[in-house]
Amino acid sequence: MFIAKSLQREGLIQLSFSVQAKDELARIEERFCCRVAELAALVRFNGEVTGIGTADKRLVLRVSTENAAVARKVFKCLKDAFELPARVSVRRKARLRKNNRYAVQVEDGMNLVKALPKLGLTASAGAVKPGYYRKLLSRDCCRRAFLRGAFLARGSVSSPQSDYHLEIQLDNEADAWDVAEIMQRQSLDARISTRKRKWVVYVKDGSQIVDCLNVMGAHAALLEFENARIYKEMRNQVNRLVNCDTANLNKTVRASVRQEELIHLLSDHMGLYKLSPSLRELAELRLRHPDASLRELGELANPPLSKSCVNHRLRKLEALARKVLSGENE
Ligand SMILES: [Zn+2]
Structure with missing residues (x-):
């Protein structure tokens, strides 16, 4: 021994x-x-x-x-x-x-x-x-x-x-x-x-x-x-936090890519100029700032918008895009 x-x-x-x-x-x-x-x-x-x-x-x-x-x-x-x-x-x-x-x-x-x-x-x-x-x-x-x-x-x-x-x-x-x-x-x-x-x-x-x-x-x-x-539990905790951040980031990116695609679709099929000024502003902001979160988009707007307001308008844009898309398919 x-x-x-x-x-x-x-x-x-x-x-x-x-x-x-x-x-x-x-x-x-x-x-x-x-x-x-x-x-x-x-x-x-x-x-x-x-x-x-x-x-x-x-x-x-x-x-x-x-x-x-x-x-x-x-x-x-x-x-x-x-x-x-x-x-x-x-x-x-x-x-x-x-x-x-x-x-x-x-x-x-x-x-x-x-x-x-x-x-x-x-x-x-x-x-x-x-x-x-x-x-x-x-x-x-x-x-x-x-x-x-x-x-x-x-x-x-x-x-x-x-x-x-x-x-x-x-x-x-x-x-x-x-x-x-x-x-x-x-x-x-x-x-x-x-x-x-x-x-x-x-x-x-x-x-x-x-x-x-x-x-x-x-x-x-x-x-x-x-x-x-103790070392292992600390490391697990750090990993959990990092994974959580990554998951949130992925979610933001995925949503942003989807919104971008829909806005391009709107622009191609009806032209963004036909949108109301408030929707048009947001659509353009989204295209110019693909990485921005909803809160950041709101801050970029003039006048600034709350996060829920940005969310609401983006949904409107999405609904409009889907309507255009389904109209095309008919
Ligand atoms: Zn004894």
């Missing part, structure tokens, strides 16, 4: 926002109670226990992750909280763009049997299932830590420069509801959807994502997200 950091400083690689947030979260030093809660989430969502039901109870716990800092955290928590000695192995990916995969493995059968219930898990009949959680998540700090663990195990957050989206992808409905409920208790508007046989707990809104990063304790990521969000 340090190599990655220095490469990033040199601008050689760009770490995704997700990876940065996870890196920060994995480095948080927490209380003992929270350490257990966070580890419980990491084990439940990214771990597997094998050897259940075998005669000699050779239980093996394996937690895997693509993030080195997360692997280090699991290793440290297992040792600090349960005195479980773990082994870390790395599977390097052949292709450069793929991430390495780290596996933290514990093979201490007896101690593991004691540790699992404390992590809210029960191991029976060849499988590990969520067990008793109430004590584990009784404190607010621990619920936040559990959420942090769930995000470290299965979460991702898109860069604030793109869409606003934070999600935690889980294998089954029960896991999804548990995570969503903890998020909702923190006043987060967590929703659930399914994607390719996975259950996805997500928050969408920019301010919700900021709240979620705050709940989990990713303060540096939160600040970066907020900066990008």
